[in-house]
């Protein structure tokens with residue numbers, strides 16, 4: 001699996017990339033702008049191209065953009081819906097210029113609209129956002145913690161969006177902290193196996209391009225979004241180890257969005273890499289034992 005962190009780019013792309021290198025990343029995620037504004041800035045093509053070359057030299061690929069937190073495709077407010085589509089389209093354009101494979105977005109909240117009407121609106125706006133997407137870029141919908149009227153809290157609903165819009169460049173990102181908060185008990189091999197089975201049934205694993213690996217301190221099904229350090233929360237070492245044991249995830253990308261400072265990022269990356277290398281070693285020893293027993 002390609003593993004990385006969400007990096008801050010306020011100090012420039014070079015500094016952000018150096019931090020990702022220090023943390024031992026093979027993937028990374030960024031915001032394209034301030035995530036708390038609807039404003040769309042001028043695209044800095046030379047800076048994005050330079051960032052792309054630096055990542056290639058460092059062997060850090062793929063890269064993802066996380067869209068603004070203000071995006072709400074299901075809003076009753078015309079201006080918010082229009083602003084949300086504009087932001088997604090802008091990030092898709094930034095991604096195309098910067099050689100960035102994924103644009104990860106939240107969908108928003110149905111608010112006071114009925115879920116069926118809201119669902120239709122979100123599908124229509126996703127179609128609009130995808131109408132002039134460049135080749136090589138994927139728009140990925142992130143699962144939510146499912147609080148209140150939030151869109152995309154279940155694997156069924158994400159699959160429903162995916163199959164209704166039916167566009168080859170639309171995919172899914174599964175955030176472990178959100179999944180736990182939405183009630184998926186992914187703190188054991190059994191729970192993870194069931195979660196992956198359901199993702200395969202409702203979405204199709206070929207369309208799950210990314211994961212956000214975050215631990216969490218909230219109770220199962222609490223519908224609260226609070227990320228915590230890897231292995232130190234309720235998903236725990238066992239939950240991430242169970243994810244690492246799934247061979248279907250091997251070619252995919254996982255980004256940590258854990259809290260804290262640079263030193264915390266480095267520690268979290270060390271933990272997840274240890275978990276993943278442990279899983280690979282365990283599988284190697286299983287293979288070699290079975291080879292030996294076959295020979296014997």
Ligand SMILES: [Zn+2]
Pocket residue numbers: 066106142
């Ligand atoms: Zn997110």
Ligand SMILES: [Zn+2]
Pocket residue numbers: 142175212257
């Ligand atoms: Zn996330």
